Amino acid sequence: AQTVTQSQPEMSVQEAETVTLSCTYDTSESDYYLFWYKQPPSRQMILVIRQEAYKQQNATENRFSVNFQKAAKSFSLKISDSQLGDAAMYFCAYSSNTGNQFYFGTGTSLTVIP
């Protein structure tokens, strides 16, 4: 089974600053998809951004962008101009093109300091 590793259990950032959350994964497949989910205190899981492995261009969604390094099997999330509402648990997830399962990392808890 694929493994997804988030090596930063906790991170903090000053409001309006930029923070990068790390994620690495292990796979032998060449075609797959990567996701970042946000889980605020409400517990609701919310999709932040997704990346298709066959696309070299890094995905962006407003203040959120990724740095996808396929050879290094790395998929980091950059949050620019951090806001108080960004405080949450962030999960990285992997899904293959052929399979139906998602594999999640253990999460990074982000604190935003006013």
Place this chain on the structure above:
Amino acid sequence: NAGVTQTPKFQVLKTGQSMTLQCAQDMNHNSMYWYRQDPGMGLRLIYYSASEGTTDKGEVPNGYNVSRLNKREFSLRLESAAPSQTSVYFCASRDHRTRAYNEQFFGPGTRLTVL
């Protein structure tokens, strides 16, 4: 559209009791999933159903059973609850067949405590 709904939101059981967690989705998705979330361990897959009438074990299936009642509903049953099953349970659904990059949509979760 309500998306993915779960009932109940909270539940307290005594060791040995049984209960069923209900999940329904109104997005016509083929695939449905049950996860448990424990501190420091992320989301771990219990069971999933790729389509109506099929179910498969995930990473942590022991102590659980599932039923894919129809395309909309996917229930999780604890036959004899144990304190180790204290957790937050999430149901999710996904339309995997039309676009492989589709994300999973999650329900609001059920916080279960087993005493």
